[in-house]
Amino acid sequence: MTLSSSDSISVTNLEKRFGDFIAVNKISFSVKKGEIFGFLGANGSGKSTTIRMLCGIITPTSGGGMVAGHDIVTAPEEVKQSIGYMSQKFSLYEDLTPFENMRFYLGVYSVEPALWNERIAWVLKMTRLEDARDRLTKELPPGWRQRLALGCSLLHKPDVLFLDEPTSGVDPVTRRHFWNFIGQIAGEGITVFVTTHYMDEAQFCKRIVMINHGVIVASGTPKEIIAAACPRRPNADLNDAFIALMSRMDK
Numbered sequence: 001m002t003l004s005s006s007d008s009i010s011v012t013n014l015e016k017r018f019g020d021f022i023a024v025n026k027i028s029f030s031v032k033k034g035e036i037f038g039f040l041g042a043n044g045s046g047k048s049t050t051i052r053m054l055c056g057i058i059t060p061t062s063g064g065g066m067v068a069g070h071d072i073v074t075a076p077e078e079v080k081q082s083i084g085y086m087s088q089k090f091s092l093y094e095d096l097t098p099f100e101n102m103r104f105y106l107g108v109y110s111v112e113p114a115l116w117n118e119r120i121a122w123v124l125k126m127t128r129l130e131d132a133r134d135r136l137t138k139e140l141p142p143g144w145r146q147r148l149a150l151g152c153s154l155l156h157k158p159d160v161l162f163l164d165e166p167t168s169g170v171d172p173v174t175r176r177h178f179w180n181f182i183g184q185i186a187g188e189g190i191t192v193f194v195t196t197h198y199m200d201e202a203q204f205c206k207r208i209v210m211i212n213h214g215v216i217v218a219s220g221t222p223k224e225i226i227a228a229a230c231p232r233r234p235n236a237d238l239n240d241a242f243i244a245l246m247s248r249m250d251k
Contacts (some may be wrong), residue, residue, distance in 0.1 A: 008033045008160050008191035012184035013063035014233050023049040026063060031160075031207075036182060036192045038205030041102035042246055046214035047195055051162060054193070056080045068159035068191075077136065081110070084153035087096040090145060094138035098129055098148050101137060102155060109156035123151035126184070143174035147181065154185070163184065163194040167201065179204050210245055217245045 009031035016024040026047045031037040035120040052058045054067055056076030065072045068082035092101045102120050111119060124130045127147040132140060137148065146166070153161060163182070167175040179201060186192050196202055203222050210218040210225070218225045222238050229244045230236035 006032055007066075008035070009037075009065065009193065011050075011065040012056070012059055013062075014050065014053060014058055014065055015062045016046075016053060016058070017061045019056065020218055022188065022214050024053070024060075027211065027214070027216050028063075029195060029209050029216065031191055031220060033191055034189045035206050036194065038202045038208040039193060039195050039211070040197075040202060040208060040242065041195075048164070049214075050162060050211070051193075051195065054079075055083060055085060055162060065073070081156075082159050084144075084158035086150055086153045086163050086166055088160070088168040090149060092137055092145070092149055092152060094136070096137055097134050097226040098124070098137060098140075099133040101152060103149065105152045106155050111156050119155050120158075123155060126154075127151040127181075128188045130206055136189050141167050143177065146170060146174065146178060148176075150181065154190075155231040158190065160191045160193060163192065165195055165197065167196065167198065175201065199242055202238055210242065212246050217248075 007030045013026045013028070014024055014028070015022070015026045019045050027050070039047060039050070052167060053060050053072060054065060056072055056079035060073060067079050070078040070082060072079055093104065096104065099120065102123060103116065106116050106119060124133055127150070129144065129148060129151070137145060140148065150166070167178055175198070182192055182194070183204070194205065202208055205222065207221055208219065208225060209216055218229065220228070225236055226236050226241045229241035233240065
């Protein structure tokens with residue numbers, strides 16, 4: 001499988017079965033380099049299974065894909081080294097300082113020690129955590145911990161960043177600041193693949209794919225999806241479109 005020079009992710013007829021259950025049913029889509037791309041779906045829609053395949057964690061039953069120039073079937077370890085991942089559950093060590101957490105993850109990502117000081121300084125500046133580098137992580141406000149988790153996922157300067165419900169459980173002001181930060185990252189050429197349940201956040205994505213019961217039910221820009229899903233509702237928003245599309249599949 002080949003990857004277009006303009007794409008960071010390309011998926012073709014991707015399928016995952018667990019026994020007789022089809023979690024992901026031959027889906028195809030692509031993501032451009034430097035794009036903020038939304039992947040939306042309700043719980044049990046196949047969203048998490050798709051992400052796990054794209055991250056090289058589980059192997060597809062059939063079909064395939066390319067992520068950052070690597071085949072997800074034949075080169076999953078290379079995929080893992082080329083991506084960053086931030087889950088909705090905070091996964092850093094709260095009894096370590098931000099500096100110590102970063103030192104730990106630089107080792108996990110096998111970054112050359114000669115680059116450590118430069119990478120730590122880069123992340124501290126980008127996340128605005130210079131003054132908190134030596135505080136215990138558990139003492140930091142939730143929004144600061146969130147910025148730290150995102151910073152740690154960028155220490156090895158990945159080509160693609162996967163964000164799985166990154167703002168779950170944080171206040172609207174923090175969410176807005178976080179999305180400004182995501183825009184900055186994409187502006188530096190990193191592709192951002194994000195899942196979210198907040199439709200107001202999904203508006204920040206350049207393009208979106210919606211999935212339900214393992215099948216893609218919509219794709220396009222937020223405006224295109226709203227127009228197609230709610231043609232007779234001029235004041236409809238993305239939340240209305242999401243509900244309409246998921247309801248049609250559930251009937």
